[in-house]
Amino acid sequence: MTTVDKFGIAFSIGFTVALVAIAMSFSGMSSAPANTMPTPSPAPTPAPAPVEEPAPVEEPAEVPAPVEEPAPVEEPAEVPVEEPEVEVSEQVMSADVSIPSGSSVPGCEETNECFIPAEVTISVGGTITWTNDDTAAHTVTSGTATDGPDGTFDSSILMAGKTFEHTFDEAGEYDYFCIVHPWMTGQVVVE
Numbered sequence: 001m002t003t004v005d006k007f008g009i010a011f012s013i014g015f016t017v018a019l020v021a022i023a024m025s026f027s028g029m030s031s032a033p034a035n036t037m038p039t040p041s042p043a044p045t046p047a048p049a050p051v052e053e054p055a056p057v058e059e060p061a062e063v064p065a066p067v068e069e070p071a072p073v074e075e076p077a078e079v080p081v082e083e084p085e086v087e088v089s090e091q092v093m094s095a096d097v098s099i100p101s102g103s104s105v106p107g108c109e110e111t112n113e114c115f116i117p118a119e120v121t122i123s124v125g126g127t128i129t130w131t132n133d134d135t136a137a138h139t140v141t142s143g144t145a146t147d148g149p150d151g152t153f154d155s156s157i158l159m160a161g162k163t164f165e166h167t168f169d170e171a172g173e174y175d176y177f178c179i180v181h182p183w184m185t186g187q188v189v190v191e
Contacts, residue, residue, distance in 0.1 A: 091123040097130045097186065099158070104136035104181050114184035121189040122168060128188055129165040132158045138178045140164050145182035 098116045100108070108114040120128060130140045137159050142152035152174060155164035168174065168190040178184035 091126075092121065093123055093126045095120045095122050095126070095128050097128060099130060099132045099134050099138050099140075099178075099184075101134050103134050103178075103184055104138070106181075106183050109183040109185065114178070114181075115186035118185070119187045119189065121191060124171055124190055125167065125169060126190070127165050127167040129163055130155065130158070131163045132160055135160050136180075138180055138184070140166075140176055141179050142174055142176045144175050145177050145185065149179070 097120060100113060100116050102108065103114045112118045115130070122128065132138055137157050138155075139158060140153070140155040141149045142154065143150035153166040153176070157180075158164050168188060171190050174188040174190065176186050176188070
């Protein structure tokens with residue numbers, strides 16, 4: 001029951017009690033002895049208009065939604081189609097390479113884990129992102145430790161936690177290494 005409903009009921013009861021009191025005062029006047037002069041009673045004040053209680057709001061009953069059964073699907077007749085064999089290669093447009101913790105100390109070259117992964121294959125137009133996860137500074141420099149940098153890409157000094165990325169626009173094999181730690185080598189294959 002809402003506050004408005006409670007107020008309406010309380011008002012109705014109070015109004016009824018007031019009307020009964022007024023009616024009793026009029027009935028007491030008619031039974032007074034004839035030889036006594038009735039005291040004039042004050043003019044009755046007009047009663048306030050009754051307040052209409054709002055109709056209770058009924059919650060709508062839940063009506064289950066009609067269940068529609070899907071229309072049967074007609075399967076088309078199979079028509080044999082000869083498809084030419086096409087070699088589909090998945091394009092790899094980006095890859096991440098980690099420079100792992102501890103790679104600044106010789107030994108990672110024995111397990112080929114100085115760059116993880118040590119060899120990455122991507123599509124032409126793809127981008128490689130190297131992240132230095134080691135505490136030491138490194139470089140990602142195209143070329144080999146034996147022949148030196150070839151000028152294709154170079155991260156310069158890459159501090160701990162920093163990244164370097166390069167986009168490869170031509171197919172080929174790109175060797176790279178760390179100038180600071182030349183035992184660290186990797187390769188990017190671009191197809």
